Amino acid sequence: MTSLSFDVKPASELLAAARPSWLDRWGAFAAGLTFADLPAPVVERARLVLLDCIGVIAAGMQEPECRALVGRMARTAGAGDCPAIGSGHGFPAGSAAFLNGLAGTMLELDEGNQYARGHPGIHVLPAALAAGPRLTSSGADLLTALALGYEIGSRIGIAAKLLVTTHPHGTWGTAGAALAVAHLNRADAAAMIETINIASTLGLATSRRTMLEGGTVRNAYAGVSNQLGLTAWDLAASGIVGETDGVGSVFGGVIARDFQPDLMVDELGERWEIARNYFKRHAACRYTHGALDALGDIVAQAGGRIAPEQVASIEVDTYVWAAQLNGPEPKNMLAAKFSLPFALATFLANGAATPDAFRDEARQVQATRDLARRVTVREDTGLTARLPGLRPARVRLTLADGRSFAAEALTNKGDTEDPYSASEVRAKFAELAGPVWGASHAAAIADCVETIDRAADLSTLTRLLSAPAAAGGSV
Structure with a gap:
């Protein structure tokens, strides 16, 4: 009888993976970041990303599928104080983050980052908007969390090569949402690291073919990332732990290859990915x-x-x-x-x-x-x-x-190399939000966002975003 032998490593060796140095640096960076650390161009771009995301969410929320889903979830998820933007309904934080992430991708007008090869903003902002008001965060806190979550999501996208069969939505965006929420909760460095590790293994394994075939479930991927970003922080804050190097495992061998950790810290705090984003005017891929x-x-x-x-x-x-x-x-x-x-x-x-x-x-x-x-x-x-x-x-x-x-x-209009002006981004917002709420209410939101970094809390913004759509509102 043939004897079989297996090369089984002892448990102690399996658990001996060292935490990567880039992750330690990121924990300290995320915990120590303040609004004062953001350069003026980053603040300006973060405000524009906030405005742009609100516009595309509100417009997308008017699509028949979103209206139907809001109605169903109003019955199944219950009411809450976080607005599903443009619907007039309030939901618990996780449900609102999911609905807003989904609505923000419905029209294919959400901003993105060409170097990350994806759409960081819509994966981060809905989670931050859901968490911020409950924590009495300031407007400056919101912009800082947005820039931070955008940064780590983008850098994972830059440092890894997703499999060609994988759609980027719902993947590294989960880490971005989670870190934004952790920052709003004033997590220390250790908690930041744990949140990153947990979030990295909660993302979706998405199919690129879904978008090519017109599978509209693809629009839910960003919503799931936002919802799971909130969950990742709750897990970390409750003592749940993740892998020692979840990012390296998932994005270096599960859904991506060739993860380059050095790119996670290259010019960290000096080059901001949100300042290298693009805005879209064509409502297409x-x-x-x-x-x-x-x-x-x-x-x-x-x-x-x-x-x-x-x-x-x-x-x-x-x-x-x-x-x-x-x-x-x-x-x-x-x-x-x-x-x-x-x-x-x-x-x-x-x-x-x-x-x-x-x-x-x-x-x-x-x-x-x-x-x-x-x-x-x-x-x-x-x-x-x-x-x-x-x-x-x-x-x-x-x-x-x-x-x-x-x-x-050679480049797309709206790219970093050929950017839309701030006035053009605001005009896009007016075109999308005006038909939803009416021109005066849309203008009030734009004015609120323009000065959001000086707001002591998010109550005014939340109130404005909670308004129902005007009768017959659509885009």
Whole structure:
């Protein structure tokens, strides 16, 4: 009889993993951070991220699925004092954080960070907004927690390479939400470290295909991250412990590879990721934005609007992630936002890539659908090599009369290299929030955010965000 032997390590050796030095540094950094440590450009950008997130949440909350979910959760989760922004309903903290995170991704207009390859703000802010009022946090506390949570989430995204089959939503954002909540609770360095380790193993293993197929469950991923961020702090504060190096385990071998710990502390406290963010004006996946910007230049070259029926073909050469969005016949609004052929076609049909340009009514227009089938999308490996600093796209449009136009975009409008101005971000907020609450109430929220760092508490902001939508409010 064959004898089997196993190389089993003793338990003491399995438990002997050393805590990484970057984590010790992060614990001290997070515990010691104050509002006075934030450079003025970081404060300004944090205010804009706060305003932008509120706008996209309020607008997204008007979508039929969100309205239905708010109604269901009002019955199942019960009432609370944390607003589901734009709904007029208050919920317990975890439910509000979940609903606001979900609503903030519904329209694909939430801000992001190109270096982290994801959307840190919407993964952090709903949790901070849910925790802050209960802790009588000041406006400065809120902005500091937002910048801190944004920073660690982004840095994990930068330091790790998620598997190509993984969607970034719901992954490292959980650590960002948790650390923001821990900071609002004035956690010390040891508690910060434990919160990071716990949160790192509570994230989702998300599928990239979900977004490509139009699986709208994808919109819930950011909501889950915010809800779990609150839970991670509750666990840490209650004495629950995580792995010694949860981030390294999860993002170095479970859902990601090649985790580089040095990037977690590179210029820590000097380079702030929230100050390198981008804002979105096209209501579609950011990978479509370079081609949409180039198409906008082509429309200007042609002297004005181009009707879909006038177009013989559109050819797009772009980087790999954008080239993957080549399905011409999306089945619903979410899939349409992740279809480069449809995004270009509906841009021409509607004059802009607005939320309405991706709704079912716009998606059913035959001329738009026909043009989407005449769009060819190819990867150019030379353009792929320019990631992540650039997001290039070349577009050639040929008209039925034989005329041809071409344009190239190296960066997306709104990126750090070509940023929207503060006034443009505020204009976007007004466009999204005005139809929800009315122009005067939206303006009151914008004014409150503009001076939030001087607010002694969050009561005024919470009151404003608790208001119900105006009759018939929608975006």
